[in-house]
Amino acid sequence: MIDTIANNSSIKFDNQINDYVNLFDLVPCLITVQDKNYKILKYNREFADKFGSKEGDYCFKAYKGRDKKCVDCPLEKTFLDGNIHFDEQSGVNKDGTTVHWIVKTSPIKNSEGEIIAAMEMSINITQQKLLQEKLKKSERKYQVIFNNIPNSVFVLNSETLKILDCNGSSGSNYGYTREEMIEKTFTDLFLDKNKDTIASLIKSSSIINKVKHQHKDGSTLFVTIRISPSEYHDRKVFIISCSNITHRLETEQQLIQASKLTTLGEMATGVAHELNQPLSVIKTASTFIMKKTNKKETINDDILLTLLNKIDSNVDRASKIINHMRQFSRKSTMEIEKIKVNDVLDRAFQIFNQQLKIRGIDVVNETDNDLPVITADSNCLEQVFINLILNARDAIEEKWGNKPGDKKIIFKTHSDGEHVIVEISDTGGGIPEEIADKIFEPFFTTKEVGKGTGLGLSISYGIIKDCGGKIFAESTGGNGAAFTIKFPIKDNI
Ligand SMILES: Nc1ncnc2c1ncn2[C@@H]1O[C@H](COP(=O)(O)OP(=O)(O)OP(=O)(O)O)[C@@H](O)[C@H]1O
Ligand SMILES: [Mg+2]
Known part of the structure; x- marks a missing residue:
């Protein structure tokens, strides 16, 4: 009975040893056991398959084909201090490719606790290393892009x-x-x-x-x-x-200024007409006073006061016109403020009123006087309206020439609750379909050389966009064109 039990436990023990030997053999990494002279005592199947080495070979020879012990050998450290050591090592495969390993060594002791050998376990990390390097490379690439x-x-x-x-x-x-x-x-x-x-x-x-x-x-x-x-x-x-965008804004400002100067040239004729009126009133009143004084005749106090009032108000009117010109030509950066769009439209039309009248063009005012304020730069907006008036004038002149006809520029304003809408339309020849998508491009013009630079609408487009608004053009066939500008109410105020 006792014999049977002893036999059974010995069989069990043998089985366990077999199991461990099998496990050692089948572990999916390289395992070797070396003695203190770095000679291989045991190795598992993966090692045998890879290196085909035999017992008694030096580990440095077997693993790396070296004749001497490796520098920083973790095995040596384990033999020295009896502790577990790690290291990352590289070698060259038979086909010349580089291989990277994590090497871990641990001591094997006898029953007296003396280190008699050490186990070395190596895991191939070549794939991870390659991925790490790829990652580093790509990080470096993005860092260079980021920085540049x-x-x-x-x-x-x-x-x-x-x-x-x-x-x-x-x-x-x-x-x-x-x-x-x-x-x-x-x-x-x-x-x-x-x-x-x-x-x-x-x-x-x-x-x-x-x-x-x-x-x-x-x-x-x-x-x-x-x-x-x-x-x-x-x-x-x-x-x-x-x-x-500093440089771009500076260039835009220069362009706006250049276009303003062209507009100023156009305005000069209008201003001359506008100034003529107050000047003739002043001239008439002052001539009357001079004549009376020369003849030593007295002027009735009431008449004198009326004349002086006329002179005074007309001097004011003339200065207003001159100030308007001066302010308009001023070089300034955009200053967005709350404005009444009708006031700006009036100012722009006033300058050209006389000139348009002489050319037989009627100006029809259909503005809504009860509009919410919008935010814009009034000086720049005036330039937009002047550009549109001048374009309308040119289109009408081109269609009708000196002949009489239905020559009209209509300006309307209204609000749809979300926008203030300005529409300037004319009875010129309209915008031909084939150029409709080009008219807002810089330097696009159908006018003869010296007459148009093609900047008016592109600058107007930029100004309206900066005010948060939108500008569209519509053509009513050969019966004229209409430009609509929409300014948002909610966003801006
Ligand atoms: N009211 C309009 N009716 C018909 N065509 C128009 C009208 N407004 C503009 N256009 C067309 O759009 C083109 C571009 O207009 P834009 O104001 O940009 O330049 P321009 O008037 O030709 O030159 P600039 O305004 O620089 O003196 C014009 O040449 C014209 O062909
Ligand atoms: Mg123009």
Whole structure:
């Protein structure tokens, strides 16, 4: 009985040993056992399949084809301190390709606790290494792109708007080093002092146009900001891209100014007519007073007062016309303010009233006097209306020439509750269908050389867009054209 039990447990023990030997053999990584002379005592199947080595070979020879022990050998460290050691090692395959391993060594002790051998386990990490390198390469590539995008790019904490990262261009565009930038909150770059409003605008918008930012040297730069929420190192962030539009705005201003000068030339005739009227009143009154004085005749006090009043009011009228011209020609940056669109239309038509009358063109005013205010730059808007009046005048002249006919420019204003709508239409030849999609392009003109530069409508389009409005053209066949401008009421006020 006892014998049977002893036999059974010995069978069990043998089975267990067999199991462990099998496990050792089948582990899906390289395992070897080396003695203190670095000679291989045992190895598993994966090692045999890969290196075909035999017991008694030096491990450095078997693994790497070396004649000497490896530098930084983890096995040596285990023999020295009896601890487990890790290392990352590289070698060359038979086909010349590089192979990377994680090597782990652990001591094997006898019953007295002395280290008699060590086990070495190697896991091939070549694939992971290659992926890591690919990742690093791609990170480097994106870092180079990030740094060299000509726009300034910022990564902001989406709560505090603190700058977490920025690209190289942001340094050169704003004059700060990256380190200085990272000390800042994005709202510090704004010229506007109302940081809370700016912060809520950034958090709620995807694009902010024409913002004034400040360079380190104190100068102002105009930027358009694009904002997209994202994640960065597991944090919620805003990726901000700022494109510097200062140069573009300066060029636009120069173009507007150039077109203004052309318009001023046109206005000069109108102004001459306009000035003629008050001047003749002043002349008549002053001649009358001079004559009476020369003849030593007295002038009745009432008459004298009426004459002086006439002179005074007409001097005022003349100065108003001159001031209007002076203000119109002033070079200025856009100043958006609350305005009454009818007032600006009146001013523009007044200048050309006389000139249009002489050419037999009637001006029909169908404005609604009860309109909400809009926001725009009144000077620039006047330029838009003048451009449209001059285009209408030219179209009518081209169609009718000196012949009498239905020559009319009609201006209407009304509101649909959301917009203030201005319409300027004429009874000229209309816009031919084939050029309808080109008329707002810069330098597009059908007028003869020296008459048109083709800038009027493209500049008008830009000005209306900057006021948040829209401008469309419609042609009523050969019976004239109509230009409609829509200004939003809600957004702007
Ligand atoms: N009311 C209109 N009727 C018919 N065609 C028009 C009218 N307004 C504009 N156009 C067409 O659109 C073109 C472009 O107009 P735009 O005002 O931009 O330039 P322009 O009048 O030719 O030159 P500029 O305004 O610079 O002196 C005109 O040449 C004309 O062909
Ligand atoms: Mg024009």
